[in-house]
Amino acid sequence: MASGLDRATKLTCKNVWKVYGPQADSFFTDGNGQVDDPDRIVAQVRESGHIGAACDVSFDVHEGEIFIIMGLSGSGKSTIVRCLSRLVEPTAGEVILDGENLLKVSKEKLIDIRRHKMGMVFQNFGLLPHLSVLENVAFPLQVQGIDRAERVRRAMEMIELVGLNGRETSYPRQLSGGQQQRVGIARSLAVEPELWFLDEPFSALDPLIRRQMQDEFLRLQKMLHKTIVFITHDFLEALRLADRIAIMKDGRVVQIGTPAEVVMKPADAYVEEFTQDVPRVKVITAGDIMSSAGRPLEGAKAVSTQTTLEQLMPRFGEGLDAIAVTNESGTVVGHVTPQAVLSALASAHEEGSAL
Ligand SMILES: Nc1ncnc2c1ncn2[C@@H]1O[C@H](COP(=O)(O)OP(=O)(O)O)[C@@H](O)[C@H]1O
Ligand SMILES: [Mg+2]
Numbered sequence: 470m471a472s473g474l475d476r477a478t479k480l481t482c483k484n485v486w487k488v489y490g491p492q493a494d495s496f497f498t499d500g501n502g503q504v505d506d507p508d509r510i511v512a513q514v515r516e517s518g519h520i521g522a523a524c525d526v527s528f529d530v531h532e533g534e535i536f537i538i539m540g541l542s543g544s545g546k547s548t549i550v551r552c553l554s555r556l557v558e559p560t561a562g563e564v565i566l567d568g569e570n571l572l573k574v575s576k577e578k579l580i581d582i583r584r585h586k587m588g589m590v591f592q593n594f595g596l597l598p599h600l601s602v603l604e605n606v607a608f609p610l611q612v613q614g615i616d617r618a619e620r621v622r623r624a625m626e627m628i629e630l631v632g633l634n635g636r637e638t639s640y641p642r643q644l645s646g647g648q649q650q651r652v653g654i655a656r657s658l659a660v661e662p663e664l665w666f667l668d669e670p671f672s673a674l675d676p677l678i679r680r681q682m683q684d685e686f687l688r689l690q691k692m693l694h695k696t697i698v699f700i701t702h703d704f705l706e707a708l709r710l711a712d713r714i715a716i717m718k719d720g721r722v723v724q725i726g727t728p729a730e731v732v733m734k735p736a737d738a739y740v741e742e743f744t745q746d747v748p749r750v751k752v753i754t755a756g757d758i759m760s761s762a763g764r765p766l767e768g769a770k771a772v773s774t775q776t777t778l779e780q781l782m783p784r785f786g787e788g789l790d791a792i793a794v795t796n797e798s799g800t801v802v803g804h805v806t807p808q809a810v811l812s813a814l815a816s817a818h819e820e821g822s823a824l
Pocket of ligand 2: 546547548669
């Protein structure tokens with residue numbers, strides 16, 4: 470799960486603030502958003518009747534990573550993801566894409582970056598009702614000025630990718646919610662974006678369909694390796710999909726970590742509340758608890774870094790005192806012991822979780 474950790478930084482969100490209200494700018498002497506005492510500014514914003522929709526938000530998104538922003542409704546998730554593409558203009562801060570501060574580029578350049586480098590998917594699908602599936606998916610290519618034959622070819626490829634072949638001539642109203650969101654996904658991928666922003670893409674769907682779409686999303690990412698910022702208010706969805714999770718509360722980031730880090734070491738009571746009912750054996754993986762030191766083990770009985778404790782535990786029944794752990798390319802990167810499994814579970818017990 471922590472596969473995003475060792476990769477290069479693609480996008481940096483640095484001390485970003487979005488304050489709504491008549492004197493929003495007055496809290497910042499400098500546009501870079503770095504202030505001596507963020508807590509004090511947050512208090513001043515609130516006391517003066519302004520809204521701090523995003524306050525001092527900082528994180529890096531690594532190349533090829535699924536970075537999830539999770540928080541309750543109103544915590545500032547949509548504000549921050551919109552700040553990343555400047556659909557919402559931050560009050561202060563920096564957004565750095567491939568080393569360039571997006572908040573400093575011209576409007577023309579920004580539009581160009583959005584059209585060519587960014588794909589966006591929204592909760593309400595955002596399809597054009599009078600256009601067919603094919604026309605909807607091809608639309609961003611038309612905006613790019615690509616000729617018709619090429620547009621159709623690429624749109625058909627994306628429609629196939631999301632499993633909607635045969636529905637090209639349907640209109641949005643003739644499709645189910647899940648199918649409409651597949652169109653939304655196909656359209657956002659048509660321009661082959663480097664950055665993929667998804668704002669609660671599955672929140673409007675029924676639980677069963679949501680689960681299918683999550684699997685579908687992971688399947689696509691395995692092929693496409695996009696750099697992804699994915700918003701959700703659903704903690705279990707975040708755990709299933711994330712390489713890393715940022716948890717937001719009242720406009721601020723309260724914790725950033727891998728699913729296992731967040732579950733094993735919640736930063737505060739707010740985060741802990743989300744983790745209460747999470748089955749930890751399904752979240753903590755061999756990669757989270759392995760030791761890289763010590764003797765090399767032959768790979769025959771190896772498990773992958775992604776193997777959950779639930780899958781791992783029965784293996785020790787075979788009388789093994791250590792099991793090799795391999796990475797995506799099959800190289801042995803460490804080993805796990807029964808003691809490591811037990812202490813991971815014990816720490817969970819201390820925190821009073823229901824396994
Ligand atoms: N245009 C706006 N004017 C004033 N307040 C806003 C505006 N947009 C969002 N907000 C406020 O900012 C906070 C964060 O909103 P939002 O980013 O939409 O949260 P989330 O996506 O996590 O539900 C909320 O309190 C919301 O009411
Ligand atoms: Mg939102």
